[in-house]
Amino acid sequence: MSTSEQTPLSTELFEKSRLGLALVDGEHRLNWINPALAQIFDKDAASLVGLSPEELPETISSVLFGASSTVQMHRGGEERWLQRETHAQNDASLLLIQDVTEQQRLAAENQRLRQQIEDLKLTDDLTGLPNKRAIMQALDLQISRSRRYQNPLSVVLVHIGLADSQIRALKSGTDPLVLATARFLRDRLRWVDQIGRWEDNIFVLVLPETGQEETDGLVEKINAEQHNLLLPDGFEELHPTLTFGTAYWHKGDDMRTLLKRATEQLASD
Secondary structure: OOOHHHOOOOOHHHOOOOOEEEEEOOOOOEEEEOHHHHHHHOOOHHHOOOOOOOOOOHHHHHHHHOOOOEEEEEEOOEEEEEEEEEEEEOOEEEEEEEEOHHHHHHHHHHHHHHHHHHHHOOEOOOOOOEOHHHHHHHHHHHHHHHHHHOOOEEEEEEEEEOOHHHHHHOOOOOHHHHHHHHHHHHOOOOOOOEEEEEEOOEEEEEEEOOOHHHHHHHHHHHHHOHHHOOOOOOOOOOOOEEEEEEEEOOOOOOHHHHHHHHHHHHHHO
């Protein structure tokens, strides 16, 4: 290893540090590493000292000089994560390398658990209506009943349409409009009907025991009463347009085919 005569920073205090430490010169040439870092890299320190980033093994060069301060590497068949801190002094830099594998694993586990919780949620945060997962479960159940008893069943997709210029003018976003529309639609359904938020600006209505004639009548009623949609403060000048895509259950239908027909009709309007 090089001595402290080759750098203005003394290495004597760093030899026994449990942190991985390295000294590099102004040209990014590795002047010194401590035993802890040599162990992390599973390399003999003497084989690395004096090398430039281009001469170092690719993974080690990424850890010491890469654009990202956190780098993944594999050692002994295990995945490891290393994090770098750089402290410059004169023409030299002291690099602190920490093994943050456990922290990365905990973060990944926390993210996985948060995603599991999100996946298990059945309620839309904004409207309080069933979310896509929940309304799909409800629709699947109604399709099973129709298959068994040959009961009529209809599905209606309702899209909230706004001109692009109106959307750009909304400083607070469309959430208040979506919430108002959810209330408007819910108030026009029977107790047995179900409504859920399908996408950001699309709702789905599941209408059990409802054939084509009744469904078309409901859609016409909602369409005719669009002007009664009570818009929240700041949205009074908007003119949202509700468009509809309907599908009626037929023998042999499953959820995919039923929703496909409703989506195709919605897109054609």
